[in-house]
Amino acid sequence: MIQKNQRITLKDIADECNCSVNTVSRALRNDKHLSAETTAKIQSTANRLGYVRNVLASSLRSGKSHIIAAIVDNIQNPYYSSIVGYLDLKLKEYGYSLMILCNQVSQELTVGSVGEELGQEIVDVAIAHAVDGIIFFPFVNSNHMAHHMIQNNIPFVQIGREIRGLNADIVRCDDYAGGYLAGKELTMLGHKKFLYIAGGENISSQTDRQKGFIDAISDNGIPQKNIRIITSEDMLRSILRKSVGELLSPIDYTAIFSFNDHMAYSVIHYLQSANYRIPDDISIIGFDNIHRDVPYALPLSSIGNPPDYDFVNSITELLLSRIEDPSLPARKVIFPVMLYDEGTHGFCKK
Numbered sequence: 001m002i003q004k005n006q007r008i009t010l011k012d013i014a015d016e017c018n019c020s021v022n023t024v025s026r027a028l029r030n031d032k033h034l035s036a037e038t039t040a041k042i043q044s045t046a047n048r049l050g051y052v053r054n055v056l057a058s059s060l061r062s063g064k065s066h067i068i069a070a071i072v073d074n075i076q077n078p079y080y081s082s083i084v085g086y087l088d089l090k091l092k093e094y095g096y097s098l099m100i101l102c103n104q105v106s107q108e109l110t111v112g113s114v115g116e117e118l119g120q121e122i123v124d125v126a127i128a129h130a131v132d133g134i135i136f137f138p139f140v141n142s143n144h145m146a147h148h149m150i151q152n153n154i155p156f157v158q159i160g161r162e163i164r165g166l167n168a169d170i171v172r173c174d175d176y177a178g179g180y181l182a183g184k185e186l187t188m189l190g191h192k193k194f195l196y197i198a199g200g201e202n203i204s205s206q207t208d209r210q211k212g213f214i215d216a217i218s219d220n221g222i223p224q225k226n227i228r229i230i231t232s233e234d235m236l237r238s239i240l241r242k243s244v245g246e247l248l249s250p251i252d253y254t255a256i257f258s259f260n261d262h263m264a265y266s267v268i269h270y271l272q273s274a275n276y277r278i279p280d281d282i283s284i285i286g287f288d289n290i291h292r293d294v295p296y297a298l299p300l301s302s303i304g305n306p307p308d309y310d311f312v313n314s315i316t317e318l319l320l321s322r323i324e325d326p327s328l329p330a331r332k333v334i335f336p337v338m339l340y341d342e343g344t345h346g347f348c349k350k
Contacts, residue, residue: 008051016045028053068319069099069126073139077262080137082293083159086312087135094320096132101125103139119145127152133323135315138163140200155322157315162204162332169318171311171333175205178303178337179212182257182285185339187220190348191255191283194227195248197235197267199259206232206259209287213257228253235263244270254282254348261286261302268298268344283345291342299342305335 010021010028017024019042027034027042068091072080088098103122123145126134134149134156136142146163149156158170186194196213199206214224230247238247244266258264264286268278276282289304291297305311314333322328 008046008049010051012049013042013046013051016049017042065130065132066096067099067129067131068096068133068135069101069129069131070135070137071101071103071122071126071145072137073103073142074262075100075102077260078290078294078297079260079262079288082290083312083315087315090312090316094316099126099129099131120148123148123152123154127154133157133319135159135319137161138203140202153326155319155326157319157322159315160205164204167330169322169331171314171318171335172205173305173335173337175208176212178287179209179214179257180216181212181337181339182287182303183213183216184220186255186257186283186285186345187217187222189255189283189346192222192226192348193253193255195253195256196227196229197256197258197263198229198232200232209259232259232263235266239263239266245274251276251282254350255345256282256284258284258286261288261290261297261300264300264302265298268300278344279346280349283348285339285345289340292340299344301342301344302340303337304340306338309335311335 010024013024014021019038023034023038024042024046027039028046030039070084070087072084075081075084084098084100091098101122103119119142123134131154134154136146136149136156137159138146138161143163143166146156146158146166146168150168156168158166158168158172160172162170162172183194194217196210198210210229214227217227218224234247235244238244248267248270256264256267258267264284268284271278271282271284278284284301286300286302287304289302291300291302292304292307314335318331318333
């Protein structure tokens, strides 16, 4: 007899159908050696009882859980949630389920040992659930997480950001070229004074985008002193404290390049509330082209991948081939970028 609040097992189904547990297991796998009548009866009984396959138990027998974990630090950023959503759909085509593990912490917490401990715990959760692989969005101080995956022989792919010196698969865009493109576009439009809103410290995409932006402006004869830089930590803190205006002041620049669209939208919200006209008073370019996948978002000129380059397919192919053959050499897929003109940047009118 099935006890109340007890999970339905293969034995419960076997007892109901008056057959062996092995027969039930074979029927649920659609074993062709069983009669169609037996298979139908067992599957119908399993559905009626509400049976759910124990993935962990199955993984112990087969060595495969058919679960992929995605580790991300800021699921509130539509860029990340969009990629994760598309990955979920793509992985389902190959029989995998996606588990999302969020490493997001309060911006008021100090980065360092706290971040490292939380990061290790997240990887441990993935390992404990016997995932077949990990889609990893590196962030500040996440080197230890990658090495923990390597120690435990977990196949993984880095997404969007590259941990320097780590010999592992990665799919990202050309961040330096993107920063350079934004700087070149704004200087060609006559802008002379700039604000750059930086990304997280010590992440590859931040370093490359900032360098590309500064190089483009310098190559056009404008001194680096004309670029004011706001750190990601200061920007996020000001958003939490609703003091973005104080951080942006004094507004003596005519163009803004933001490390990502997520922060650019916060800036646009403040500027418009303060009656600045975009792009007439201030031009702004972001990075990630969120508007492509989030049509209700405000139009924003942004750097992103060309539409004919499939980021999600590349991630899926790299990870599944790594799961199939862990001995493959590390591979690096770098996508080109382009500027999507959504009308938030234009000629300098000052």
